[in-house]
Amino acid sequence: MRIACMIRYQIDPxxxxxxxxxxxxxxxxxxxxxxxxLGYFLPHEGSNDIAWGLIxxxxxxxxxxxxxxxxxxxEGRxxxxxxxxxxFILREERSWLEIVDAAFRLSAATQASA
Structure with missing residues (x-):
């Protein structure tokens, strides 16, 4: 079973x-x-103090x-x-998710060629 760790950060805006x-x-x-x-994501609109990481x-x-x-x-240390x-990280929460392989890493380009 493939898994993903979703990290929610409350950060200093x-x-x-x-x-x-x-x-x-x-x-x-x-x-x-x-x-x-899979990526790190900074706030863009809406809440200005929540960021995400997905691995x-x-x-x-x-x-x-x-x-x-x-x-x-x-470098990690x-x-x-x-x-x-x-x-700059005020709080960090981790959630573990099961990956649905049939709906993972699909892009518009991938779908257009299918």
């Missing part, structure tokens, strides 16, 4: 650039450590292996330290 830097770093770190990064894994065992690699990744130092 006056530190969007710091959160963007944090999210961009995960773009390098997460795939290197074994996660399938997929083939199984819970793959997630556990990812977490072990993440703990030994120097530095990114966590950056967030603690600058305090």
């Amino acid at each position: 006056f530190q969007l650039d710091a959160f963007r830097r944090y999210a961009e770093a995960w773009g390098r770190i997460i795939p290197r450590c074994g996660g399938d990064l 997929a894994f083939d199984s819970l065992a793959d997630y556990e292996a990812y977490r072990a690699r993440l703990k030994t990744d120097a 530095d990114n966590f330290a950056f967030a603690r130092e600058h305090r």
